[in-house]
Amino acid sequence: MARLRAPGGCPWDREQTFDSIKPYTLEETYEVLDAIDRRDYRGLAEELGDLMLQVVFYAQMAEEAGHFRISGALDAVNEKLVRRHPHVFGDGDAKTPEQVLKRWDEIKGEEKQGRGEKSGGLLDGVVSNQPALCEAAQISRRAAGAGFDWPEIGQALDKVREELDELARARADESQEEIEGEIGDLLFTIVNVARFLKADPEQALRKTNAKFRRRFAHVEEELKRRGRRVDESNLEEMEALWQQAKQADR
Numbered sequence: 001m002a003r004l005r006a007p008g009g010c011p012w013d014r015e016q017t018f019d020s021i022k023p024y025t026l027e028e029t030y031e032v033l034d035a036i037d038r039r040d041y042r043g044l045a046e047e048l049g050d051l052m053l054q055v056v057f058y059a060q061m062a063e064e065a066g067h068f069r070i071s072g073a074l075d076a077v078n079e080k081l082v083r084r085h086p087h088v089f090g091d092g093d094a095k096t097p098e099q100v101l102k103r104w105d106e107i108k109g110e111e112k113q114g115r116g117e118k119s120g121g122l123l124d125g126v127v128s129n130q131p132a133l134c135e136a137a138q139i140s141r142r143a144a145g146a147g148f149d150w151p152e153i154g155q156a157l158d159k160v161r162e163e164l165d166e167l168a169r170a171r172a173d174e175s176q177e178e179i180e181g182e183i184g185d186l187l188f189t190i191v192n193v194a195r196f197l198k199a200d201p202e203q204a205l206r207k208t209n210a211k212f213r214r215r216f217a218h219v220e221e222e223l224k225r226r227g228r229r230v231d232e233s234n235l236e237e238m239e240a241l242w243q244q245a246k247q248a249d250r
Contacts, residue, residue, distance in 0.1 A: 136191040153196040218245035
């Protein structure tokens with residue numbers, strides 16, 4: 001990367017900046033997730049290499065600007081892993097994943113205080129420029145860790161039903177703003193249910209999206225075999241083909 005960025009190197013690499021590379025970082029991250037979802041481990045090896053290239057790219061630009069070297073970034077994460085795992089590298093005690101996460105957040109807060117940073121709100125560390133389901137999951141987990149949570153999942157499921165009723169009332173009022181608000185509340189509550197069940201809502205939805213794509217492709221292929229397009233079919237026929245695809249999945 002140093003050679004590519006040097007005079008006489010690659011014109012494209014030389015003109016890149018921290019901001020111009022960000023979209024590629026996001027793209028490569030999702031390609032890693034896709035390879036994992038497909039259990040394509042050969043592809044995952046390649047995609048992880050592409051993702052690591054993004055790290056190398058940022059580090060090279062940072063070194064050129066005199067900010068830090070990649071060795072500094074690696075040293076920092078090594079030190080952080082040791083510091084935030086006192087139950088492994090020290091005399092700390094954590095028997096469950098929940099205890100580990102709680103202690104991780106506590107140590108993170110202590111680190112900020114040690115750097116003289118102002119102690120913000122509990123949710124200040126949750127970045128908002130990420131997929132909304134991921135943000136909701138992090139917000140939910142942090143609030144629950146502070147004790148702001150239902151005692152058991154039954155109450156969370158009751159809340160889902162309550163939000164559905166409120167959505168029905170908003171729909172009856174024909175208020176688009178209220179409808180959107182109630183849909184948001186419903187989604188957030190479902191994220192909480194996912195947390196109770198130890199499921200990642202973002203990954204759950206990604207898998208459902210893939211399943212829908214697969215089954216709908218079956219519908220299209222079967223209609224094509226019959227000499228018709230989707231817009232030339234009807235709901236009853238498409239539903240029958242959908243059930244075929246569903247049965248094939250099972």
